[in-house]
Amino acid sequence: MIKDFKRRWQMGKVRPGDGSRLKPFRWWQLLSRCLFHIRLIDQTGTPHLYAVDVHHMTDAKSKSDHDAGKGTAPAALYRDGVQIARSNVPTILTVPGGTIQVATSGFGVKRMHYIPDDTGAERMLHPDPRSQEGRRAKFADRHPALSRGVGLVSLVVLLIALSLSILQGVESITAIPPVAEHIGTFNSPVSLPAGANIAMILAAFLAGYERATRLRHHWLIDSAAT
Known part of the structure; x- marks a missing residue:
């Protein structure tokens, strides 16, 4: 029931597109835009050819703004280069044979998957080769072993940071008099100097x-990291 409500809510945010053309991805948009x-x-x-264009630094728009085509939409769906739908995120975009689920995090896109109506296997959309996701995918194709190593290091770093945060949080809470x-x-067994903490x-x-x-992404x- 909750899942169905969430799905209807996300699909209800989608508005008709303004018919504008899809702009090419530029190198200076690496941190502000994703294109799949x-x-x-x-x-x-x-x-x-369908494309989903996500702008991270764009504020959510009202329905009236979307209907009037005002400003840049946080997420927009294009068919053969023409905008046919726009929405705030997270959202679910309807396409032939299924839907595309779009969700973002504080660092970028965390979900960009095509979900077929026939309950077949979902699949991730292809990132634009000029985007940060496309460049990362190209690196993984050319250097698979090194790519896995980088991914493992990232996971280990976050697990260590999470552990330290939990220890510091417990220490701070137990320092409250009541x-x-x-x-x-509780005194944390790990105390990092300011430089190491930064x-x-x-x-x-x-x-x-x-x-x-x-x-x-894992919640x-x-x-x-945030």
Whole structure:
């Protein structure tokens, strides 16, 4: 029931597109934009190239703004280069044979998957080769072993950062007088100097960013990067 309500809510945010043309991806948009593509066949058997354009630094728009085509939409769906739908995120976009689920995190896109109506296997859309996700995918294709190593390092860094955050959080909570009176205090066994703490924060941020370029996201693990 909750899942169905969430689905209807996300689909209800989608508004008709303004018919504008899809702009090419530029290198200076690496941190502010994501672009993904998928080729689908409509009911007449005609193939079309669909694209989902996501702008991270764009505020959510009202329905009236979307209907009037005002400003840049947080997410927009294009068919053969023409905008046919726009929406705030997260959202679910209807396409031939299924839907495209779009969701973002503080670092980028965490979900960009085509879900077929026939309950077949979902698949991720192809990132534009000029985008950060496309560049990361190209790196993985050319250097698979090194790519897996980088991904593992990112995961380990976030797990360490999460563990340190939990220890520091428990220490801070038990330092509150009413809490200390009832359960006592807790002293973290790990105490980092200021420089090391800053380095850990920076490393966690970079690790979260690296995972976002692969559309990897876990609500708890990746919280250590924010």
